[in-house]
Amino acid sequence: MIKKVGIVGCGQMGSGIAQVSAAAGYPVISQEVSEELFEKGLRNITRLLDRAIEKGKLDSPTKDKTLGNISGTTELADLADCDIVIEAVTEDMTTKKEIFQELDKVCKPETIFASNTSSLPIGDLAAVTNRRHQFIGLHFFNPVPIMKLVELVRTLDSSEETISTAKEFAESVGKRVVMAKDTPGFIVNVLLVPYLLDAIRQYENGLATRDDIDSGMQLGCGHPMGPLTLTDFIGLDTILYIADIMFEEFKDSHYAAPPLLRRMVNAGYLGKKSKRGFYDYNK
Numbered sequence: 001m002i003k004k005v006g007i008v009g010c011g012q013m014g015s016g017i018a019q020v021s022a023a024a025g026y027p028v029i030s031q032e033v034s035e036e037l038f039e040k041g042l043r044n045i046t047r048l049l050d051r052a053i054e055k056g057k058l059d060s061p062t063k064d065k066t067l068g069n070i071s072g073t074t075e076l077a078d079l080a081d082c083d084i085v086i087e088a089v090t091e092d093m094t095t096k097k098e099i100f101q102e103l104d105k106v107c108k109p110e111t112i113f114a115s116n117t118s119s120l121p122i123g124d125l126a127a128v129t130n131r132r133h134q135f136i137g138l139h140f141f142n143p144v145p146i147m148k149l150v151e152l153v154r155t156l157d158s159s160e161e162t163i164s165t166a167k168e169f170a171e172s173v174g175k176r177v178v179m180a181k182d183t184p185g186f187i188v189n190v191l192l193v194p195y196l197l198d199a200i201r202q203y204e205n206g207l208a209t210r211d212d213i214d215s216g217m218q219l220g221c222g223h224p225m226g227p228l229t230l231t232d233f234i235g236l237d238t239i240l241y242i243a244d245i246m247f248e249e250f251k252d253s254h255y256a257a258p259p260l261l262r263r264m265v266n267a268g269y270l271g272k273k274s275k276r277g278f279y280d281y282n283k
Ligand code: CAA
Pocket: 048, 051, 055, 057, 118, 140, 141, 142, 143, 144, 145, 146, 147, 189, 224, 225, 230, 234, 238
């Protein structure tokens, strides 16, 4: 049973996971490489809670209780007594492996390890630890407090006990859990990313304007965002990264990144986070 949650990384995904875990009543320790980055993540959480208060969806004591459940550290060793540690750092295999090797040394033997990676093989991360049976993928979606889904990724070695404990935990923070195999893109990205790549390809080929492609899918299919807006929201670099991993694995043109996407990423057009993608966010 999960009583205490450790989260590595307090960026967009890590802070979101910290927020929903703390709101569900878990004490959370959030590890970042610097105090400034932890404070930045905490400010993000505070801003979202304040917005919820303004809308009358939350009261002040609940906000204080949620924030009171979150503490920060720069040391992985401070996560030693957590029952689950969820890693949500940048999508870099070497960095993630180093983190899990370190966590494996410092955490109690029962601690379950989870990665929030959207594209890297969970089994490869598990293999650097001595607790492959207690290792799963827990893939949350952005924005974490709003998106109801978690993909629970089972490796060849994940034990049934680990899966059921992790499922119970994800449900307790308000998420619907779907079970996915440890293959690139899991369920959602293997379907979503080719759709986004196709939208970019059609835009590049001149099928329609940017706004009409987005309006077409938003209004014609009832999607909350059109594909080019969604690509900006997720990050062009993230979509390219996932596409390249899937193409490498499946060698299928479905997953091939259109030249425009690569060119935009190389030029620093990363979407909303760099204030410039298919749309301009400087205004
Ligand atoms: N963080 C937290 N909450 C946010 C938010 C953010 N960045 N942006 C908006 N919200 C909240 C708002 O506070 C609001 O909350 P309430 O309903 O409680 O009031 C709610 O979301 C709706 O917000 P808005 O009315 O301002 O705007 P909207 O109706 O346009 O919704 C959206 C914004 C929720 C982001 C919506 O456009 C949406 O669902 N877009 C699609 C998002 C999506 O597909 N995410 C998955 C990406 S794929 C992924 O994450 C996996 C991967 O590996 C790449």
